[in-house]
Amino acid sequence: MNTKVIGWIEDVSLPLLNLGTIKAKMDxxxxxxxxxxxSIKYLEIDNKKYxxxxxxxxDGQESILQALFVGERSVKxxxxxxxxxxxxxxxxxxxxxxxxxxxxxxxxxxxxxxIIIGRDALRYKYIINPAEPTY
Numbered sequence: 851m852n853t854k855v856i857g858w859i860e861d862v863s864l865p866l867l868n869l870g871t872i873k874a875k876m877d878x879x880x881x882x883x884x885x886x887x888x889s890i891k892y893l894e895i896d897n898k899k900y901x902x903x904x905x906x907x908x909d910g911q912e913s914i915l916q917a918l919f920v921g922e923r924s925v926k927x928x929x930x931x932x933x934x935x936x937x938x939x940x941x942x943x944x945x946x947x948x949x950x951x952x953x954x955x956x957x958x959x960x961x962x963x964x965i966i967i968g969r970d971a972l973r974y975k976y977i978i979n980p981a982e983p984t985y
Contacts, residue, residue: 853975856944857982862965863943867915869905872965874944876978880968882925887955890936892919901936903955905964925954942967947975 862874864885887903894900899919906912917938926932935954942951944967951971958964972978 853977855977855979855982858978858980859963860944862967864940865943866940867917869913872907873963874965874967875963876972876976877966877968878972878978879928880966881970882923883951883953883968883971884956884958884966885953886958886964888957888959890955901938901955906959908964920952923954942971949975
């Protein structure tokens with residue numbers, strides 16, 4: 851299988867969520883991927899469960915987003931704290947590659963990067979070269 855070499859920071863977009871380009875950290879220490887979310891609410895539309903949440907861009911612009919609710923997942927943070935997080939599925943674009951990705955939703959406002967891409971999404975697609983961030 852062909853894998854591409856990418857940096858530990860990459861510009862990504864989430865076309866189904868209408869978010870422009872965002873710098874994301876390729877985090878091989880994390881199993882799952884995480885997306886910054888505030889004001890998380892659960893909705894039901896046409897007998898389907900959705901999650902509504904706000905996403906603040908680096909320039910301060912806030913978007914209210916909605917995505918199909920996939921389920922919940924227990925995630926242990928780097929500090930050892932376990933949280934139960936909602937999970938959504940969407941499409942991510944990294945360079946010319948587009949693929950499905952699952953994100954857990956968590957408030958990452960205290961973190962430098964609003965998105966982390968974990969091992970599950972990176973496996974078999976990319977080799978991370980920490981010497982080559984693309985920012």
